[in-house]
Amino acid sequence: MATLSPDNVPPGNLLDRRAVAAALLRDPGDMLVVTGLGSTTYDAGAAGDRDLTFYLWGAMGGAAMIGLGLALARPTRRVLVMTGDGEMLMGLGALATIAAAAAPNLAIAVLDNGRYGETGAQASHTSLGTDLAAAAASCGWRATATVTAEPELEPLRRRLRSEPLFAVVRIAPSEPPRFLPPRDGAFLQHRFRAALGLPAS
Amino acid sequence: MPDTQLHEAKPALWPDAVFAVLQAARIRQVAYVPDAGHARLIERAHADPAMRAVVLTTEEEGVALAAGAWLGGERAVLLMQSSGVGNCINMLSLIANCRMPFLTLVTMRGEWGEFNPWQVPMGSATPCVLQAMGVHVHRADHAHEVAGMVAAAAALAFDSSVPVAVLFSQRLIGAKAFRQETP
Numbered sequence: 001m002a003t004l005s006p007d008n009v010p011p012g013n014l015l016d017r018r019a020v021a022a023a024l025l026r027d028p029g030d031m032l033v034v035t036g037l038g039s040t041t042y043d044a045g046a047a048g049d050r051d052l053t054f055y056l057w058g059a060m061g062g063a064a065m066i067g068l069g070l071a072l073a074r075p076t077r078r079v080l081v082m083t084g085d086g087e088m089l090m091g092l093g094a095l096a097t098i099a100a101a102a103a104p105n106l107a108i109a110v111l112d113n114g115r116y117g118e119t120g121a122q123a124s125h126t127s128l129g130t131d132l133a134a135a136a137a138s139c140g141w142r143a144t145a146t147v148t149a150e151p152e153l154e155p156l157r158r159r160l161r162s163e164p165l166f167a168v169v170r171i172a173p174s175e176p177p178r179f180l181p182p183r184d185g186a187f188l189q190h191r192f193r194a195a196l197g198l199p200a201s
Numbered sequence: 202m203p204d205t206q207l208h209e210a211k212p213a214l215w216p217d218a219v220f221a222v223l224q225a226a227r228i229r230q231v232a233y234v235p236d237a238g239h240a241r242l243i244e245r246a247h248a249d250p251a252m253r254a255v256v257l258t259t260e261e262e263g264v265a266l267a268a269g270a271w272l273g274g275e276r277a278v279l280l281m282q283s284s285g286v287g288n289c290i291n292m293l294s295l296i297a298n299c300r301m302p303f304l305t306l307v308t309m310r311g312e313w314g315e316f317n318p319w320q321v322p323m324g325s326a327t328p329c330v331l332q333a334m335g336v337h338v339h340r341a342d343h344a345h346e347v348a349g350m351v352a353a354a355a356a357l358a359f360d361s362s363v364p365v366a367v368l369f370s371q372r373l374i375g376a377k378a379f380r381q382e383t384p
Contacts, residue, residue, distance in 0.1 A: 034269070054272060059295035062265035066295075069269020069277065072230055072253050091265075093258030101255050185298030189272065198274045201302075201362050 012148050017111055017171040022047045023153040024082065024109055024160060024169075031161065032070055036063040036083025038118040040111055044082060045181030051195035057183045061091030064108055068098050071106035074196070078105055078161050085112040085126045085168075092135065095166070099140030107160040108136075113173040121173060136166035146170065215373075216241035218348035219306070223252075223278060226355035228304075230255060230270045230277035232263035238308030238374040239280040260285030261292035264303070271301050276359055279305040283327040283368070284320065293334040296364045303336070303364035304355055314376035328368065336364040342372055 021043035025033065033053040035044040041055040054070075056063055067081035088095075088110050098106065114127035126132060133144040145167040147156050159165050182188060190200060220242055223231070231246035231254045233239060246254040257263050263279035270277040281289075286307060296303045310317075311324020328338050339354050341347045351367055358365040 032273070056295075058298065059265065059268075059292055061261070062268070062292055062295060065262045065265035066269035066272070068255070069230060069266040069271075069275075070273040071269075072255070073270045073273025073275035091262065094262055094265075096258050097255065097262055101253075185295070186300040189299040189301060192272050193274065196272075196274060201360070 013113060013170045013172050014148065015150065015153075015169060015171045016176075017043055017113070017174060018046055018176050019150070020111060020153060020169050020171055021082065024080075024157050026157060028052070030077060032074060032077050032079045034063050034067045034070065034079070034081045034083075036060075036081075036087035038084060038087070039175075040082050040084050040087070041181060042176075042179045043111065046176075046179035049181050051191045053181075054188055054192050055181050055183070056087075057185075060087055061094075063087055064091055064094040064098060067106050067108065068094070068101055068103055071103040072101070075103075075105055079103075079107070080160055081106070081108045083108070083110055084117070085110055085114060085124050085132065086116045088132055089125055089130070095136045095139040095141065099136070102164070104164050107163065107165045107167070109156075109160055109167045109169060111171050112168045113171045115173045117173065117175060121175075131168075133166060133168045141166045144168075213344060215344045215347045217245070219351050220245040222348050222352045222355065224249070226352070226359065227276055228278050228355075229253060229275040230266065231280065232257055232266045232277060233280035234258075234260055234263075234282070234285055236280065236282045236308055237377065238282065238369060239306070242280055242306070260288040263305075264289050264292040264295060267303055268295050268299065268301055276302070277304070279303075281305060281307055283307055283309045283311060283324045286327045286330055286366075287323050290330060290334060293336065293364065297335045300362055301364075302358040302362045304358040305336075305364075305366045306351065306369065307366055308369045308374055309371045310377075311371070313371035315371065316377065316379045324371075331366050334364075336366050338366050338368060340368040340370060342370045344373060347373065 025047040037056045063083040071079040143165045267277035311320035354365045
């Protein structure tokens with residue numbers, strides 16, 4: 001079986017994760033954003049902390065399904081789940097559940113570095129043969145994309161705001177300085193709901 | 202149902218009463234892993250235009266879905282079997298950390314008249330596992346108490362922002378009948 005040392009960069013994984021996050025989250029407006037634990041939470045925080053971004057610091061494998069519950073509850077808003085390959089792999093069944101539920105206002109972007117960045121850059125399954133975009137397509141997602149180059153990011157940003165798209169963005173396995181957004185779950189919940197005009201209990 | 206009877210003889214009336222409670226509690230998202238004990242609730246949820254029934258591949262998806270629903274201003278319920286409770290353990294930290302309401306209705310296996318030994322370990326551990334993750338546990342053994350218990354559980358969950366499970370005992374549901382097919 002093929003394995004990777006932390007020094008090897010998989011071919012095609014060249015994009016800088018912070019630049020990708022900044023491009024995809026640019027001008028977020030009233031978009032609802034859910035991020036997966038670890039690096040995508042830091043990336044989204046670095047791109048600009050906001051009330052309508054719900055950061056996960058745990059609950060690994062849950063980001064996409066939180067996005068679905070949100071998208072069904074708020075059918076007139078766009079919902080974007082931005083997560084990593086390891087987080088998506090832990091909740092792979094959600095690709096089938098979400099495709100079956102067919103929420104038109106939900107899109108997922110996986111920042112795929114082929115690594116478990118939080119734990120020592122061990123190779124993830126996307127470095128070992130799994131193609132998440134192909135997995136999504138075979139689960140019934142009609143629109144999938146794999147992006148590897150900077151000029152594709154702005155068209156991808158537009159698609160993520162307008163269609164139920166599952167996108168993989170191949171990023172370099174770098175570890176930029178940590179940006180730590182708020183991590184208290186109750187705080188994040190209350191400020192998110194308050195920003196939607198929902199009452200506190 | 203007399204106590205000497207192991208298996209459900211005719212369709213019970215309490216599932217419709219439970220469904221009426223879910224409607225009255227303004228539940229909008231009904232997440233489920235297919236289950237015989239919840240079959241009537243699942244059918245009613247699919248038929249109700251005010252509800253969205255979401256079939257899951259595994260139960261922890263339903264915990265995350267319920268969290269997303271709450272963030273967006275809707276109430277959800279997770280319907281599952283006791284075996285699925287084990288799949289939810291870490292995802293329940295989402296509910297605890299975020300101090301969100303959470304309601305789940307759990308059909309019990311591995312207890313009253315169980316035929317399949319593979320259901321017994323998780324069935325026995327179900328209340329302990331839920332309580333260990335901070336979930337309040339109610340248990341219904343008799344048809345006459347089910348609807349009222351679910352109403353109280355929904356009120357506790359959504360008014361006091363805590364996770365609540367109602368266990369539907371195997372005695373209430375009727376043990377699943379296994380029959381050997383003879384050629």
